[in-house]
Amino acid sequence: MQVKTFTGATSQEVLTRIKAEMGPEAVILGSRTYRRNGVVCHEITAGLDRDASGSRDREAGAPEGWNQWHKEWMQIKDQLFALMKPAIQLERLTPRQRVALEYLQREGVSDAVAVALYQRLLAEPGASVLECLCGMVPVKAWGLEHWNQRAHLMVGPFGFGKTTTALRFALHLRKTEPEARIAFINADCLRGNGRLILRHWAGLSNFNYMEAPDKETMQQALQAATGCRAVFVDVPGLSRKQNFTQWRAEMGLEALEAATHLVLSPFCDPIQTQAFLSRYKSDGPGSIVWTKLDEAESFGSIVNVACAAGLPVSALSFGAELKESLAPATEPLIWRLIFKRQIPGQAA
Known part of the structure; x- marks a missing residue:
């Protein structure tokens, strides 16, 4: 694998360079933000497997030639939408619509979603754009009144903030239920930085903290957390050859009643985002948590992912601090973010 580190003034700038130099198959391995001479710098490490496409297909279990077929299908789909665009008669919409x-x-909403929204607007002439969008982007705010499962599996790629999101979820719960017993089970034991942060804050906040790198220790940890109000499991990031269903089976969690919260950031390109949705797909209840909102330039991908995954948005996360940096999702917060680029908590 070819590994390279990129730096820049914004995460979006760095990701654009990664895509230009390494292509859409590059995988984000890690990221960090630091100050140099008083200037904020964003650093992202990316990797790219240089093996032949045919060997990658066979290693992943796909039939030979899958990558080439998929590439051709994507080109056909783009051409179909290009043909459909002239059929969108904007004069049939009101000026506001x-x-x-x-x-x-312009904000990055895909052609497929734009066509679907156009059709909804024509089918409901009296409806506003927001009314139609609310039917396309479901919302289910974080909070145990909406998420009554005791176990919550935090999943997502490395560097997107799933560990800190788990802590923010727990702190929000502690704020509403001060006496609630909360436990963390860290299954991502190989990453030292996240492990230290989770253990440190668990100790400060009087949360139970356990590590479970394998099936046996996972079962022991779940047994020890039986009396807890909520249990957060920090799931390790998965490679291209893995998927979440396989990981649950390997850890003996197929029968566990749990909600799965996929942590994503809005500056991933569409191909990578689609790969993450496929890799972390879960059959049970789940949600999308959007993180690093303060680093993004546009938020159209929030609409794209909601339509592609069919999962509700549960929370919006921003900033580097753990406290007061997560807002349970509401429709007004999401639409102010998309249409006004207003981060939750900021003045209009």
Whole structure:
């Protein structure tokens, strides 16, 4: 694997360079933000497997030639949507609807989603754009009144903040239920930085902390957390050859009643985001948590992912601090973020 580290003034700038130099198959291995001479710098490490596409197909269990077939299908799909665009008669929309649709496309909303929204607007002439969008982007705010499962599996790629999101979820719960017993089970034991942060904050906040790198220790940890109000499991990031269903089976968690919360950031390109949705797909209840919002330049991908995954948005996360940096999702918060680029908690 070829590994290279990129730095820049913003995460979006760095990701653009990674895509330009290493292509859409590059995998984010880690990221950090630091100050140099008073200037904020963003550093992202990416990796790229240089093996032939045919060997990658066979290693992943896909039929030979899958990558080439998939590439050709994506080209055909783009051409189909290019043909459909002239059929979108914007004059059939009200001026307000037309402005909103054009804005969403500039913000990165995909052609498929734009066509679906256009069709909804035509089918419901009296409806506003927000009314139609609310039917496409479900919301289910974080909080045990909505998420009554005792176990919560925090999943997502490395560097997107799933460990800190688990801590923010727990701190939000502690704020609403001060006496609640909360436990963390760290299954991501190989990454030292996240492990130290989780153990440190668990000790400060009087949360139970356990490590479970394998099936046996996972079962022991779950047994020890039987009396807890909520149990957060920090799932390790998965490679291209893995998926979440396989990981649950390996850890003996197939029968565990749990909610799965996928942590994503809005500056991933569409190909990588689709790969993450497939890799971390879960059959049970789940949600999307959007992180690093303060580093993103646009938020159209929030709409794309909601339509592709069919999962509700549960929370919006921003900033480096653990406290007061997560907001349970609501429709007004999401639409102010997308249309006004207003981060939760900031003044309009």
